[in-house]
Amino acid sequence: MIEKLKHKIDLKTKPIGSLGKLEDVALKIGSIQNTLSPEIKKPTMLIFAADHGLADEGVSPFPKEVTHQMVLNFLNGGAAISIFCKQNGLNLKVVDAGVDYDFPEETNIIHAKIDCGTKNILKSPAMSEALCLECMTKGKEIVSEEFTNGCNTIGFGEMGIGNTSSAALIMNKITGYSIEECTGPGTGHNNEGLRKKIEILKKASELYNPKNAHEILATYGGFEIAMMVGAMLQAKEHGMLLMVDGFISTSAFLVAHAINPSILDNAIFCHVSQERGHKLMHKYLNVEALVSLNMRLGEGSGAAVAFPIIKSGVTFLNEMASFEDAGVSNKS
Secondary structure, eight states, rough: HHHHHHHHHTBBSOOTTTTTTTHHHHHHHHHHHHSOOOOOOOOOOEEEOOOGGGGGGGGSSSHHHHHHHHHHHHHHHSSSHHHHHHHHHOEEEEEEEEOOOOOOTSSSEEOOOOOSSOOOTSOOOOOHHHHHHHHHHHHHHHHHHHHHTTTEEEEEEETTTTTHHHHHHHHHHHHOOOHHHHHOOOOTTOOHHHHHHHHHHHHHHHHHHOSSSSHHHHHHHHHHHHHHHHHHHHHHHHEEEEEOSSSSHHHHHHHHHHOGGGGGEEEOOOBOOOTHHHHHHHHTTTTTOSSSSOOOOOTHHHHHHHHHHHHHHHHHHSSSHHHHHHOOOOOO
């Protein structure tokens, strides 16, 4: 199928390779769907939200309350991810994976709370392996429901004060990069705040010696990251296209990739974040992002902004004329 797709792409009315990354996108999606005429169906953005016990140590300049406040902002349509999903035709769904707040039952949210935030990693692992497995299973169920409802393209975003710290620790243990290389300012630390954050994460890294991806996830992850790992793995099982966002989402992907390396075949890395470490994640995975817009917001915002580019890759493959169709002479 790959050779047939390349042939179809090369015969469009353009110089070979002249659509650049759009040609890579078309080849990727056609390969995932095993067709010369791929479709994007019911594209959905899943935002997983949870709180982190390590936030009590000051790893973020924002208080934990911002997690649930931003979730409500998502639901009320006021956040960046809300407006970008609306603009670009993405179905936005928010998952309460473990926010330290009781959302009313009637709230338009996927109620999947495992607990009211993880434990403080300086005092114990973030969660038990049993809770981690429960998170992953719930993530798989959520994606399976989307697939059953006709979705074949899914993006992954997150919200959780302190989750760049979890992401940095996961990255450190999986890739071997140093804590300094993995750790950035997150939601906006100044130099002193970043120095303190690095000290805390070094201490947390030295406390434990997890032996595999599951143990790393349970030790350092957030409920939202663990749920996202399960969701990503299930999306791969269903043959869906995965749109991977920024630093935290890619940390989840690192774990999913360690569990099932073939998940790379289904993933498009939508943007490269300004958060320190994200470029090194891409280097470790040997992938290239679609765009670099100096963004570092999270929420799935980079994936939502890049989605029209992904659609363009499918559109040109399906609708652009070939040399023969257009009666245009190809080069001799």
